[in-house]
Amino acid sequence: MQAAFYIAGAIAVLSTLLMITRLNAVHALLYLVVSLLSVAIVFYTLGAPFVAALEVIVYAGAIMVLFVFVVMLLNLGDRATALERSWLTPGMWIGPSTLAVVLAVELAWLLGRSASGAAGETVVGPKEVALALYGPYLIGVELASMLLLGGLIAAYHLGRRAPEKAE
């Protein structure tokens, strides 16, 4: 289980790194799917099989399909890749990468000091999750359903083709 955690974690970091450096949107999307699938394996090794299944179905399945649909709708071709190449000059990487490296090192240092103990000693299955979700967190489920409804209406409204101006 430990080996699976390390391998999946390394693949997740590597494919995310490849994702943020790709010029073609479809290639980046495929690397993002790989990253999400390896995070699902990490969830499984941490003793959270229900969330691992949901990560595959909802994240790597539904949300990524939405991205692929939009990329296909926009019909990006070689022109978009050339444009990306002109935007992504090497100098652009310096500032954000420095900031993020400082942040990551700081986080790692803090975690190395404070976080202790072993994760994933016991498996927390779907039954426990469901009992917590529909027990003390019931109000959260209601709020999430309202959020999803709001997202649906907003996506419908924004995705509509604007009507011709009547003047």
Next chain:
Amino acid sequence: MLPVSMGQGLLLASFLFALGLVGLLVRRNVIFMLMSIEVMLNAAGLAFVVAGSRWSQPDGQVVFLFILAMAASEVSVGLALVLQLNRQFKSLDADEASVMRG
């Protein structure tokens, strides 16, 4: 089942978060910015699941489900905005939309 140490799980989450942050700051294409936001949300969820699994409680997984619902609605609105942006400016450059016109 050999357990994983909690610090390493949180370390993975912080690295993924930092990578998503770099992507968000560097890219100018709105689709890539949305994808980086997905990575960051996923990393935050991973931190929750690691913490929940450290104490063998389902709460971390419950919060991950909420993050999942939030990410789904955020992506649907965000991608609709991307379509509108492409329709209005014929470009996916985030800098094109730096000025708000009523």
